[in-house]
Amino acid sequence: MDYLPIFLDIKQRDCLVIGGGEIAARKAGLLLKANAKVTIISPAISSSTQALVDDNKLTWLESVFKPEQLADITLVIAATDIEAVNRDVYQHAKAQQILVNVADSPDLCDFILPSILDRSPIVIAVSSGGASPILARQLRARLETLIPQTYGNLANLVGRYRDAVKEKLPTLSLRRRFWESTLQGEVATHVLAGRDDIAERVLKSTLAEVKTDELDKGEVYLVGAGPGDPELLTFKALRLMQQADVVFYDRLVSKEVLALVRREAEMIYVGKQRDWHSVRQEEINQLLLKHAQQGKRVLRLKGGDPFIFGRGGEEIETLAAENIPFQVVPGITAASGCSTYAGIPLTHRDYSQSCTFVTGQLKKGELDLNWSALVQPRQTIVVYMGLAGLPVLSKQLQKHGLPANTPAALVQQGTTSHQQVWISTIEGLPALAEKEKPVAPTLVIIGHVVTLHNSLAWF
Ligand code: SAH
Numbered sequence: 076m077d078y079l080p081i082f083l084d085i086k087q088r089d090c091l092v093i094g095g096g097e098i099a100a101r102k103a104g105l106l107l108k109a110n111a112k113v114t115i116i117s118p119a120i121s122s123s124t125q126a127l128v129d130d131n132k133l134t135w136l137e138s139v140f141k142p143e144q145l146a147d148i149t150l151v152i153a154a155t156d157i158e159a160v161n162r163d164v165y166q167h168a169k170a171q172q173i174l175v176n177v178a179d180s181p182d183l184c185d186f187i188l189p190s191i192l193d194r195s196p197i198v199i200a201v202s203s204g205g206a207s208p209i210l211a212r213q214l215r216a217r218l219e220t221l222i223p224q225t226y227g228n229l230a231n232l233v234g235r236y237r238d239a240v241k242e243k244l245p246t247l248s249l250r251r252r253f254w255e256s257t258l259q260g261e262v263a264t265h266v267l268a269g270r271d272d273i274a275e276r277v278l279k280s281t282l283a284e285v286k287t288d289e290l291d292k293g294e295v296y297l298v299g300a301g302p303g304d305p306e307l308l309t310f311k312a313l314r315l316m317q318q319a320d321v322v323f324y325d326r327l328v329s330k331e332v333l334a335l336v337r338r339e340a341e342m343i344y345v346g347k348q349r350d351w352h353s354v355r356q357e358e359i360n361q362l363l364l365k366h367a368q369q370g371k372r373v374l375r376l377k378g379g380d381p382f383i384f385g386r387g388g389e390e391i392e393t394l395a396a397e398n399i400p401f402q403v404v405p406g407i408t409a410a411s412g413c414s415t416y417a418g419i420p421l422t423h424r425d426y427s428q429s430c431t432f433v434t435g436q437l438k439k440g441e442l443d444l445n446w447s448a449l450v451q452p453r454q455t456i457v458v459y460m461g462l463a464g465l466p467v468l469s470k471q472l473q474k475h476g477l478p479a480n481t482p483a484a485l486v487q488q489g490t491t492s493h494q495q496v497w498i499s500t501i502e503g504l505p506a507l508a509e510k511e512k513p514v515a516p517t518l519v520i521i522g523h524v525v526t527l528h529n530s531l532a533w534f
Contacts, residue, residue, distance in 0.1 A: 077204045078187060085111040089147055093140050093164050094154035095120035098178050100127070102152045105188065107132055116140055117155070142167040150186075154178040181205030190215040194227035196234065229258065229266045236278060243282060244290070248320075252290045252372075255318050257281055293367035295394055297387050299380040299406015300324075303491035304416075305331040307407045315404065319374035321366050323359065327378025327516055329491060336374070356386055360393040367399045378516070380408040384434055384459045408432075410457040413489030413518045417496045418531030426523040427455045435461025435468055435519065442467050446475040455522035462517050466505040472521070477501060482525035487517040490534075498528055 088111055092103045095117030103124065106113045113133040115124060120135055128135045136144070140160055145151065151173055153164035165183040168175035177183035181204075189200035190211040199218060203211040233254065244250045257263075257278060265274035296315040301307035308316075316322075316336045324333060326346035336342065345359050366373045381387030381403060394401045410432055414421050421430045429451075433444055435458040442464050449456055450472060461468060473479050479502035487495040499507040501521060 078202060080189070080200060080202070082198065082200075083109075083150075085109050085149060087112055088149040089114070091116060091144065091148050091151040092154065093117065093151065093160065094156075094178075095124060096154065096156065097121055097123070099152075099154040100124045102154055102176075102178065102188070103127065103133055105191075106150075106152075108193075111150075116144060140164055145171055145173055148173050150174040150176075152176045152178065153183075192218050192222065194222060194224065194230075197222075197227050197230045223267050225267050225269055228271060229263055232262070232266060232271070232274060232278065233258070236282070240282060243285065244287065249287055249290050253282075253285060259314070291370045293370045293373065293399060295363050295367050295373045295375060295391070295399060295401040296404065297375045297381045297391055297401060298377070298404040299385075299408075300328045300332045300376050300378055301407040302379055302409045302412030302489050303329040303332075304412070305329065305335060307412060307490060308332065308335070309404060309406070311404050312406065315402070316374060316376070318372060320371040322374040322376055323362060324376040325378065328376050332376070336376070340374070356389060360390055363390060364393055364397055364399060367394065368397075377406070378409070379412070380406045383408045383410075383432065409459060409489060409516065409518050410520075413486040413494075414457070414520055416490045416494060416534040417484060417486050417520075418528050418533055419484060419520055419524055420527060420531070421455050421457070421520075421524065423524050423527065426453065426527075428453050430455040430457065432457045432459065434459050435464045437464045437467065440467070442471060444471070446471055450475045450477040453523075455520065455524050458519035458521070460515075461519040462508065462513060462515060465508050465519070468519070469501050469504045472501050477521075481521060482523060484520045484525045484528060485511075485513050485517050486520065487513045489516075489518060494534065496528065496532070498525060 085106065086109070090106050090111040090113050092099050092106070092113060092115045095115065099115065099117065100121055100123045103113050103115055114136055115133055116136045116138055118137060118139060120128070127133050140163065145167055151164060151168050153161040153175070155161055161177045161180065161183065165175055165177050174185045176186055176188060181187060187202060187205055189202040192199040192215050201211045201215045240250055240253060244253055262274050262278045262281070265277060296319065298312045298315055300312065313335060319337055319340045321341045321343065322336050323343050323345045333342070345362070363373055363375055375390060377385045377387060379385060382405070387403065391401050391403065410421065422428060431449065431454060433449065433456065435442065458468060479500060481501045483499050483501050483504050485497045485507065497507055497511055497513070
């Protein structure tokens with residue numbers, strides 16, 4: 076970070092703007108919005124600045140810049156079109172430790188003015204660190220469309236009820252829960268739709284009826300994190316990730332996804348190793364239970380979809396038995412993510428009318444699969460956890476009648492920037508793996524749809 080973003084209280088503080096043109100007027104206007112006492116210094120001023128002077132909004136000193144004018148000034152902005160003057164202002168301000176900004180000269184700035192989205196009291200500032208103000212402005216424009224005009228009213232309402240909530244709910248964690256649920260529900264809907272009165276009534280009655288023991292209850296969110304690309308998360312996943320107290324995640328959850336979890340949450344890695352699966356699973360079930368019983372909001376974040384080869388069912392069985400509330404959020408499963416990002420439609424009118432997901436995990440060196448069902452024509456087979464068992468898979472499929480030249484793909488780290496796709500046939504899979512040495516996570520896709528990769532690969 077090249078700059079520290081801070082919001083400065085400059086109410087009634089003396090600030091100078093050097094320059095009388097339009098840019099200077101804009102900067103002065105900004106300072107006025109934050110209720111600063113603004114003086115403009117310039118031999119002449121534009122008509123818009125003159126209007127502000129006439130309105131007694133700011134003072135105009137009809138003068139060239141002189142260093143002594145900096146006495147008792149908090150902050151100065153130079154926006155003349157004479158470079159020497161701007162530099163002079165910068166040097167004198169610097170010498171006196173006064174915060175200084177020279178318009179359009181990032182190297183002559185102690186602070187820069189961000190693009191601002193104003194939903195007072197909510198203010199969002201966007202900065203590109205001087206690299207591209209236009210980019211920052213475009214980003215601001217996007218935010219502008221996302222954040223309703225009425226958002227500030229919501230903040231005002233919360234501000235008015237802060238003390239009342241504090242009185243009723245003694246701990247920080249209770250208050251956080253109260254606000255998180257209130258601000259996502261009915262109250263927010265009413266405010267954003269402009270129905271402030273109804274919103275306030277609902278807020279009042281919610282607060283009157285709130286039960287601390289219910290707010291304090293632990294809960295578990297079993298959330299699918301998708302195959303890797305963070306943009307494939309659901310809105311719901313993101314929301315619950317933002318309100319968790321503790322997070323249990325495994326190897327498949329990408330760094331980019333983890334970066335979106337609430338920053339204050341405790342992060343606990345429970346990645347499993349292939350050979351001691353079952354022991355660890357019981358331990359994880361107990362961990363989720365224990366933390367929820369302590370009243371925490373526990374996020375169990377799993378790669379892909381929690382109910383597809385994710386043992387999500389087992390984890391919530393324990394919770395259900397102990398009456399711990401839980402929610403499950405589906406995620407984009409590897410089959411869906413990897414096939415899409417590899418340009419391989421799982422079904423296609425010309426090639427495949429059904430699709431089967433199977434686990435390729437070996438049991439005592441063998442694969443316990445329903446082979447006759449798998450080798451049916453016009454079917455796509457997706458094999459999860461299939462790397463170690465590739466030779467067995469290849470041999471058995473052929474033995475049960477699938478033609479040796481049936482197309483097959485390996486997709487490694489699908490949907491991420493490291494995605495790799497290799498195309499072969501079921502006969503060629505073992506040799507391909509031998510040569511390319513793919514690593515987990517890798518998905519196997521088998522069937523004629525694989526040939527579409529040649530024309531449809533887009534990622
Ligand atoms: N619940 C997960 C699957 C867990 S099993 C889901 O719905 O996707 C783990 C297997 O999923 C891996 O061995 C691999 O075969 C597959 N997998 C998961 N993410 C993957 C990715 N990004 N790229 C390729 N394969 C992936």
